[in-house]
Amino acid sequence: MIDEKGILFILSGPSGVGKGTVRKELFKRKTELKYSISITTREQRPGEVDGIDYFFKTNEEFESLIKQNKLLEHAKFVNNYYGTPREYVEKTLAEGYDVFLEIEVQGAMQVKHNFPEGVFIFLFPPSLEELKNRIVGRGTETEDLILNRLKEARNEIEMMDAYDYVVVNDDVDKAVNKIQSIIQSEHCKRERIAAQYKKILEDEL
Numbered sequence: 462m463i464d465e466k467g468i469l470f471i472l473s474g475p476s477g478v479g480k481g482t483v484r485k486e487l488f489k490r491k492t493e494l495k496y497s498i499s500i501t502t503r504e505q506r507p508g509e510v511d512g513i514d515y516f517f518k519t520n521e522e523f524e525s526l527i528k529q530n531k532l533l534e535h536a537k538f539v540n541n542y543y544g545t546p547r548e549y550v551e552k553t554l555a556e557g558y559d560v561f562l563e564i565e566v567q568g569a570m571q572v573k574h575n576f577p578e579g580v581f582i583f584l585f586p587p588s589l590e591e592l593k594n595r596i597v598g599r600g601t602e603t604e605d606l607i608l609n610r611l612k613e614a615r616n617e618i619e620m621m622d623a624y625d626y627v628v629v630n631d632d633v634d635k636a637v638n639k640i641q642s643i644i645q646s647e648h649c650k651r652e653r654i655a656a657q658y659k660k661i662l663e664d665e666l
């Protein structure tokens with residue numbers, strides 16, 4: 462049977478590298494991709510909308526989702542829970558749509574364990590100094606939280622080798638172009654496999 466499921470794309474990278482910015486620009490261009498909205502216990506930032514940016518939950522609600530096995534992956538990042546709703550991802554892939562996750566590395570490694578066929582992309586900063594400038598410039602975290610996120614950034618960068626692709630985010634447009642090329646190239650790979658499979662079936666008949 463030829464696999465007609467969608468492809469799961471996972472984007473990670475240190476806090477402040479520009480994952481959200483790049484993802485939003487990508488979605489302006491690639492409307493057929495489906496974004497999996499994450500669940501978190503972190504405080505809602507000004508301008509964030511529940512059900513669009515995240516599903517905001519309490520610790521108790523989140524822990525109950527873990528117990529019910531409703532999360533595809535979850536992790537604690539700088540004292541808050543983050544997780545991916547299992548049902549949405551599995552159902553959407555089964556319907557043949559590509560699904561895009563924007564998650565940190567611990568969660569990405571759990572996804573890799575369960576979906577080794579996923580495509581793992583790591584967004585890399587032009588420099589650590591620029592990473593710091595971006596996270597400070599965003600102005601959404603206190604100084605303490607920024608330091609914790611930067612400390613975490615070093616651990617995240619160490620995991621880069623576990624990813625299929627590394628994209629440097631020096632310029633948003635260029636980074637999005639590269640991610641679009643990765644998506645196209647992964648579809649071509651799947652088409653090649655499907656064509657080979659079809660040929661084997663025809664040869665057998």
Ligand SMILES: Nc1ncnc2c1ncn2[C@@H]1O[C@H](COP(=O)(O)OP(=O)(O)OP(=O)(O)O)[C@@H](O)[C@H]1O
Pocket residue numbers: 474475476477478479480481482483595596598599630631632633
């Ligand atoms: N290529 C870029 N050049 C300059 N600034 C950028 C670039 N990409 C993103 N930024 C800026 O960097 C800041 C952080 O970006 P963003 O919030 O998208 O990062 P993130 O990786 O999603 O962070 P987090 O993981 O903390 O949610 C934002 O102010 C954004 O406008």
Ligand SMILES: Nc1nc2c(ncn2[C@@H]2O[C@H](COP(=O)(O)O)[C@@H](O)[C@H]2O)c(=O)[nH]1
Pocket residue numbers: 474475476480499500503534535536538543544545563564565566567568569
């Ligand atoms: N493991 C998961 N990580 C997630 C998920 N959704 C977002 N994230 C990542 O958390 C950090 C912090 O995000 P922020 O919005 O508080 O800045 C960042 O790396 C996100 O990509 C998730 O479902 N699972």
